[in-house]
Amino acid sequence: MKTNGRANVGNRIRRDLDAALSRLRQLGGAVTVMDLAGTIGENSGFADEVDQIQVNASRDIGLATRELLQERAKRLSAALDRLNEGAYGVCVECTEPIARARLEAVPEVETCVRCQAGLERLGRQSASGRQSVFAGVEDEEEDGSAT
Numbered sequence: 001m002k003t004n005g006r007a008n009v010g011n012r013i014r015r016d017l018d019a020a021l022s023r024l025r026q027l028g029g030a031v032t033v034m035d036l037a038g039t040i041g042e043n044s045g046f047a048d049e050v051d052q053i054q055v056n057a058s059r060d061i062g063l064a065t066r067e068l069l070q071e072r073a074k075r076l077s078a079a080l081d082r083l084n085e086g087a088y089g090v091c092v093e094c095t096e097p098i099a100r101a102r103l104e105a106v107p108e109v110e111t112c113v114r115c116q117a118g119l120e121r122l123g124r125q126s127a128s129g130r131q132s133v134f135a136g137v138e139d140e141e142e143d144g145s146a147t
Helices: 003-029 045-085 100-105 113-122 135-143
Strands: none
């Protein structure tokens, strides 16, 4: 990857990481309705039940959002590490180059489309250092046992 292109990619990933971390800080400092003294509609049993449902739903959405942001921040940080090591843009499963359009759409991606499809069929996330999703297929092809 060219130096200028590498710098642009690094800047994009850093901006995305900063945005994710900023949003995480906002979510971490938010006060939920459950933290406030009393609840809205204290005088009505129905209102309390509805309020509680809304509070629980809001809390669950906040927790899910926070978890997704944490995962994205980790992926972006790992992408910066790969960029600094010269391994950015190379699939961690098959070591083939990842399509430029895929990297532009999702700069933290670590797998090519083919390997990602294989991972999704197997129902697992990509993890560097694991055996390739195609390792078993290659072994079967070599010994003639593929169907």
